[in-house]
Amino acid sequence: MRTALDTELFPDLCEVVEIPLHRQWVYLIQKNGNSSLRAQQSQDNLAMFTNDEIDTLDHVDVYIRNPRDRYISGVNTYLQFLQRDHPELDSATAFWFARQYKFLNTHYLPQFHWLANLSRYLRSDAKIRLRDFKNFDSITNVKRLPRVVPPSKEFVKQLFADNTGIELWLYLDQILLDLAGQEFTWTELLEYYKNNHKNIIEHALPKT
Numbered sequence: 001m002r003t004a005l006d007t008e009l010f011p012d013l014c015e016v017v018e019i020p021l022h023r024q025w026v027y028l029i030q031k032n033g034n035s036s037l038r039a040q041q042s043q044d045n046l047a048m049f050t051n052d053e054i055d056t057l058d059h060v061d062v063y064i065r066n067p068r069d070r071y072i073s074g075v076n077t078y079l080q081f082l083q084r085d086h087p088e089l090d091s092a093t094a095f096w097f098a099r100q101y102k103f104l105n106t107h108y109l110p111q112f113h114w115l116a117n118l119s120r121y122l123r124s125d126a127k128i129r130l131r132d133f134k135n136f137d138s139i140t141n142v143k144r145l146p147r148v149v150p151p152s153k154e155f156v157k158q159l160f161a162d163n164t165g166i167e168l169w170l171y172l173d174q175i176l177l178d179l180a181g182q183e184f185t186w187t188e189l190l191e192y193y194k195n196n197h198k199n200i201i202e203h204a205l206p207k208t
Helices: 004-009 034-044 051-056 067-085 091-100 111-118 133-139 153-160 166-178 186-196 198-204
Strands: 015-019 024-027 048-050 059-064 127-132
Touching: 015 034, 048 051, 059 111, 059 133, 059 166, 067 091, 067 153, 067 166, 111 166, 111 186, 127 133, 166 198, 186 198
Parallel strands: 024 059, 059 127
Antiparallel strands: 015 024, 015 048
16 A cells, blocks of 8 residues: 555656657656756747656656765755745754655655656666766756755755665665666666665565
8 A cells, every 4th residue: 555655755747858859758857957857848848748658658868866966955955845835844853854764755765766656657668768967968958046045064964964874775876877878678777786786676675
């Protein structure tokens, strides 16, 4: 049975934007250029594939961001949005929950789990083309500035202080980044993890 948190982290909505100039079909992931691509899609009336429409695609391009940078940015964004929308909440308590329970929001959910959600809509033979986020600017002429205050050095220090187990989850995404430039079906990607990083993937997948 799915929990309320599952519904938050694995929503029944996946979106892929076609970038015809570069012959790419880019999966929208929060904190990975999502706002810029949405703006370009609206500006240029680009094709958007949603959920079952993704089944028509032979390839999906996924830009993988440095996991540590994304985690910092994602937690920072989540907490600032939370304080904006619910000013009655105590900021120190919200920060504790964000650290203690690792992934309460899709802004800092591991990119691996974003791929797991996408896999529900991919054909079994569709290829996931992993790309380094450093090259993201080459596919869009739109630059959306962050809507939050950048994290301070003290914020980052507190975020990682005694943050038990976070390095394991960051390494889960670092593997994806190390594979940038290669392509896999979802099944092939899982097999790669199982054959080369068994201890990591056993933590990431649900027990059966």
